[in-house]
Amino acid sequence: MPALRPDYLPKYSQPPLVEVVLGVQFEKIRDWSSLDAGGVRETFSSEFQGYEEHPPLEPRFETFGGLRPAPPKLQLKLAPPVIKPRLWLTSADGTHLLQIQHDRFVLNWRRTSDAMYPHFEGILPYFERYLASFEKYTSERFGQKLAMTQCDLTYVNIIETNSLSEGSKYLKLIPNMIDELESLKSTYSTVIENAEGEKHARLRTEVTSVFFEDGEKSGFQLDLSVMGAPEDEKTEAAIKFLCEAREKIVIEFEKLTTPFAEESWGKVK
Amino acid sequence: MTQSSAVFSARSAASKFLPANQTSEAFVLERLIARNPSSDWVSELETRFRDFNNLAAGWDGYGGQPIDFHCARFTEQVLEQLSRSDLPAPSLVPLSNGTLQFEWHLNDFDLEVEVHGPLEMSCYRNDLLSGEEEERLLRADLLHLRKWLNDMAARN
Numbered sequence: 535m536p537a538l539r540p541d542y543l544p545k546y547s548q549p550p551l552v553e554v555v556l557g558v559q560f561e562k563i564r565d566w567s568s569l570d571a572g573g574v575r576e577t578f579s580s581e582f583q584g585y586e587e588h589p590p591l592e593p594r595f596e597t598f599g600g601l602r603p604a605p606p607k608l609q610l611k612l613a614p615p616v617i618k619p620r621l622w623l624t625s626a627d628g629t630h631l632l633q634i635q636h637d638r639f640v641l642n643w644r645r646t647s648d649a650m651y652p653h654f655e656g657i658l659p660y661f662e663r664y665l666a667s668f669e670k671y672t673s674e675r676f677g678q679k680l681a682m683t684q685c686d687l688t689y690v691n692i693i694e695t696n697s698l699s700e701g702s703k704y705l706k707l708i709p710n711m712i713d714e715l716e717s718l719k720s721t722y723s724t725v726i727e728n729a730e731g732e733k734h735a736r737l738r739t740e741v742t743s744v745f746f747e748d749g750e751k752s753g754f755q756l757d758l759s760v761m762g763a764p765e766d767e768k769t770e771a772a773i774k775f776l777c778e779a780r781e782k783i784v785i786e787f788e789k790l791t792t793p794f795a796e797e798s799w800g801k802v803k
Numbered sequence: 804m805t806q807s808s809a810v811f812s813a814r815s816a817a818s819k820f821l822p823a824n825q826t827s828e829a830f831v832l833e834r835l836i837a838r839n840p841s842s843d844w845v846s847e848l849e850t851r852f853r854d855f856n857n858l859a860a861g862w863d864g865y866g867g868q869p870i871d872f873h874c875a876r877f878t879e880q881v882l883e884q885l886s887r888s889d890l891p892a893p894s895l896v897p898l899s900n901g902t903l904q905f906e907w908h909l910n911d912f913d914l915e916v917e918v919h920g921p922l923e924m925s926c927y928r929n930d931l932l933s934g935e936e937e938e939r940l941l942r943a944d945l946l947h948l949r950k951w952l953n954d955m956a957a958r959n
Contacts, residue, residue: 561873562872562873592876593872593873593876593877593921594876594880595876595877595880595921595922595943597881597884597922597943597944597945598943598944598945598946599884599944599945599946599947599948599949600881600883600884600885600945600949601884601885601886601887601949602842602883602884637873683921683922732942732943732944733943733944734943762943763942763943
């Protein structure tokens with residue numbers, strides 16, 4: 535298991551992060567039914583009072599060596615015979631969201647106006663604790679341990695600027711030769727190999743221009759996401775995957791940002 | 804954003820921002836349903852996938868299991884990645900244990916891929932001209948399968 539924060543990782547006192555998403559996908563729980571909405575809600579009722587139901591996330595699997603290294607498409611054409619909803623459980627302060635369905639478990643941390651970023655090492659223990667509670671529930675109800683197939687970690691950043699043309703002050707990806715930049719969208723991906731040299735995950739980066747709803751300000755949304763297969767189906771392997779994914783994301787973030795941006799966001803090392 | 808598990812609520816600080824030229828509602832919908840057109844193979848096999856997806860237990864008269872949705876979804880993704888215009892779509896067959904197989908018998912090659920589940924494929928190729936047979940177990944890396952398809956297309 536990697537250290538929660540290796541010494542070589544840069545740290546920022548005020549990063550532009552607005553959302554961090556930790557997720558695992560597992561072999562579906564065959565006997566999962568609508569009754570489990572109540573059981574899951576009860577399991578997390580002390581910390582998550584809000585409840586909603588949403589369409590399920592599709593299963594997806596990272597593959598390599600194909601002709602289309604583009605992100606997997608969401609194929610709503612092929613739907614399971616019975617649609618089982620994704621449950622949303624939200625904390626009272628709005629900072630945490632649990633998303634649970636018969637083959638997914640996801641925790642979102644979201645910045646609210648008064649929330650400080652707790653950093654990955656502050657979020658991961660919550661994810662582990664909630665996942666353990668969920669595993670206890672599934673184990674007792676179905677006699678089935680979760681068998682992890684894919685993991686994903688996503689960091690969503692919003693970089694605020696006075697005009698889109700200012701973007702190159704913060705991000706090396708944004709061209710500085712364009713005077714009146716109206717919009718921008720840029721994506722790329724890289725393949726990650728495990729210790730045995732086997733391709734097992736992919737890092738995706740996307741920069742998109744965005745506007746404030748009030749129309750006064752603009753900025754850029756920078757999404758960094760790692761998804762792939764853990765080394766085995768155990769929970770410990772999934773946690774290890776997420777720790778390694780965090781390192782990849784933070785290192786990529788550092789590569790993409792300018793010294794001006796680092797100073798603005800309080801890079802401490 | 805390539806994966807829809809990251810979502811914004813009305814209370815999130817991020818919800819103040821919208822991608823250029825989009826309303827917030829369109830943004831949310833796009834994150835849920837946006838996709839590019841499917842590859843030719845997947846479009847061609849769409850009806851087959853749908854039919855398999857609806858197979859009930861005992862569909863083959865011998866206690867056949869329903870096709871596992873994760874297995875079908877993974878197969879669809881693999882075919883999406885391999886699809887090419889110089890080869891026809893493979894035959895897609897359900898197996899009684901709830902898994903799928905796709906195969907070609909073309910240009911003096913037999914090429915069969917049994918998808919046991921996500922990231923778990925047994926691949927077999929028989930070159931009918933040379934008599935050479937080969938078997939591979941593949942997980943996430945499709946490169947070897949792509950090379951076999953190159954050989955098949957080259958013999959066209």
